[in-house]
Amino acid sequence: GDSVTQMEGPVTLSEEAFLTINCTYTATGYPSLFWYVQYPGEGLQLLLKATKADDKGSNKGFEATYRKETTSFHLEKGSVQVSDSAVYFCALGETSGSRLTFGEGTQLTVNP
Amino acid sequence: DSGVTQTPKHLITATGQRVTLRCSPRSGDLSVYWYQQSLDQGLQFLIQYYNGEERAKGNILERFSAQQFPDLHSELNLSSLELGDSALYFCASSTRDSNYGYTFGSGTRLTVV
Numbered sequence: 001g002d003s004v005t006q007m008e009g010p011v012t013l014s015e016e017a018f019l020t021i022n023c024t025y026t027a028t029g030y031p032s033l034f035w036y037v038q039y040p041g042e043g044l045q046l047l048l049k050a051t052k053a054d055d056k057g058s059n060k061g062f063e064a065t066y067r068k069e070t071t072s073f074h075l076e077k078g079s080v081q082v083s084d085s086a087v088y089f090c091a092l093g094e095t096s097g098s099r100l101t102f103g104e105g106t107q108l109t110v111n112p
Numbered sequence: 113d114s115g116v117t118q119t120p121k122h123l124i125t126a127t128g129q130r131v132t133l134r135c136s137p138r139s140g141d142l143s144v145y146w147y148q149q150s151l152d153q154g155l156q157f158l159i160q161y162y163n164g165e166e167r168a169k170g171n172i173l174e175r176f177s178a179q180q181f182p183d184l185h186s187e188l189n190l191s192s193l194e195l196g197d198s199a200l201y202f203c204a205s206s207t208r209d210s211n212y213g214y215t216f217g218s219g220t221r222l223t224v225v
Contacts (some may be wrong), residue, residue: 032211043114043202043216051211089155093211098168099145100214102155 002027006090007089013080013110020105021075023090032093033066033073034055034100039086046089047075062112080110115139119216120205126225130191133220137184137205144186145214146178146208150199151171158185161186162208 006023013043025033028069032051048057055067062077090103115138123152125131137144146158148171157170161180175193179184190197198219206215 032213034213036216041220043116044204045114045216046213049213063175093213094167095211098160099157101157104154 001095002031002037002101003093004090004101004103006088006106010107010109013108014112015019015110016079017081017085019075019077019080019108019112021088021108023073023075023103025071025073025092027071027092027095029095031069031095032080033064034091034093035062035064035073035075036091036102037086038089038090039103044089080108081099082109082110083110085110113218114215116203116205116215117218118201118218118220119212121218122221124225125193126193127193129193129224131193131222133188133190133201133203133222134184135187135188135203135205135217137203138215141205141207141215143206143208144182144184145182146172146186146188146205147181147202147220148174148199149202153165158188169222190222195224198222198224 003026034049035047037047038044048059050057050066056065064075087105091100117136132197142163144161147196148156149166160168202219204216
């Protein structure tokens with residue numbers, strides 16, 4: 001079945017550092033890909049998405065490019081802030097449209 | 113406010129009991145999804161309803177059941193509760209299918225003692 005693998009956390013960075021969180025997937029067909037963010041005590045919020053190969057999703061300084069050849073959707077940000085501290089989830093949308101399958105989540109902590 | 117409303121926010125109950133979690137989807141959304149988030153198993157898909165009908169089933173225990181009502185709100189019923197059922201339960205909604213993403217509620221934290 002479809003699956004998502006994220007880099008293991010936790011990740012700790014200093015403010016203004018460059019962030020990469022790796023995400024690879026296994027799926028049949030051409031799934032949509034997503035990054036969600038979960039702040040402490042809250043539900044998941046959609047951060048960005050890409051619906052086809054070579055699409056780049058972007059939001060709030062975060063970017064991810066749908067790479068079909070490497071089955072990847074890595075999340076990047078050029079300069080992280082303390083307020084970016086959260087758990088980040090990579091997810092894929094099954095081509096049947098019936099569900100999203102989530103990775104394990106990566107805890108990011110940004111220190112001032 | 114995401115537009116998806118879950119009640120209650122917190123629930124503490126004893127083993128063997130039954131509870132009902134409620135979800136009101138975002139206005140206009142026809143699909144409702146339930147997920148369980150625990151520390152050791154991450155986010156597990158439980159079940160999806162679309163316009164009142166069950167659409168997909170995931171790792172949902174037989175002790176758990178759900179339904180979606182004509183006004184599109186959904187309820188997740190958990191019975192014969194065990195300590196291991198303690199988790200965050202999230203509801204999410206979407207317009208039609210998952211391909212454009214979901215909107216999540218803030219969750220119900222269930223503690224079984």
